[in-house]
Amino acid sequence: MATLSLTQFLTLDGVHQAPGGPEEDTGDGFDQGGWSVPYDDEDFGRFMTEVFRRPTAFLLGRRTYEIFAGYWPQQTDPDDPVASKLNGLPKYVASTTLTHADWPTTTVLGGDVAQEVADLKGGLQGEIQMHGSAGLARTLFAHDLIDTLHLLVYPVVLGKGRRLFAEGVTPSAFRLTDTRTTGTGVAIHTYELAGRPTYGSF
Template structure:
């Protein structure tokens, strides 16, 4: 699923820009809240309950994505969430997540909790725009849905990858919020993971040089 960095012509020189990729698990009706059931949401735990035997295939896709990534990008609460769950784990996926360079967008955080992490202070749009010019390759955004909405609104997302689980929850926080206008996309790929999870990827249809 990995693609080459976007190449942008800035005057006489050609620079490669990192690609911001939002990747997340979701119910069929777009709910992303409390997938593991540890946050107290009454419908939480849907990830394991409706993933079942397909989670083995899911894990391989996620590992392949992490191995191809250049960095991770998260918000403050997601930094805390992932640090509490992954720093104590081992295995190929945990090792890769823990060793990847990470960037935490926050206006209040002084020190990140996850390993190998750098805090990006100040305005998130400016911080991520600068990050795209610094990191070559795929910059994966996990969870961090408030940050995701900001990045989508300001046209800083290159690709959206959704693992859609076979359940309609009917309530709960969703990935998408209101935007100032339509955000057209194009379908890049669609396939099943295991027997019941749909894995779809969309690219945002904007000029490569319009953001950041």
């Protein structure tokens, strides 16, 4: 059985929207895209290279799939650790609007997404990776289907934008398994799902 991991870029106030560029996602009038770019450094690159050594498949939401499919197929350097995996490994995109995918080795999951992802985890081995895809992630959180979180927390507050852990998210507990900080101040935390929160009183 495969595990499912999520790698997500977040601001200090929890915003995940459009980290990579001004035009990446302007939904709801968001005009602060590209907020992660000034913090790119060698430490960040090393971490991402480590992440992309591990997957056996990828799971993407429709918006992230469209962003990736518009860029990565043109990156053909076989020594690029990200491009070689994204272009070569199986990819699954969860969407009720896509009927087919042009990016080779991509399958569209168009039914009950929670059930399809559960079946996918049961039928594969290794690590299925999600990158971005926060809308899909929120659905999967509700069904305890995400096993590992890699949260890259950037030292910036935006005050608006879509948040990963929005109002109504399923209460969940996680166990911190790794943490590091890049030279530009990005805190990288890795968590494993640990069930439901427990409560007490002081």
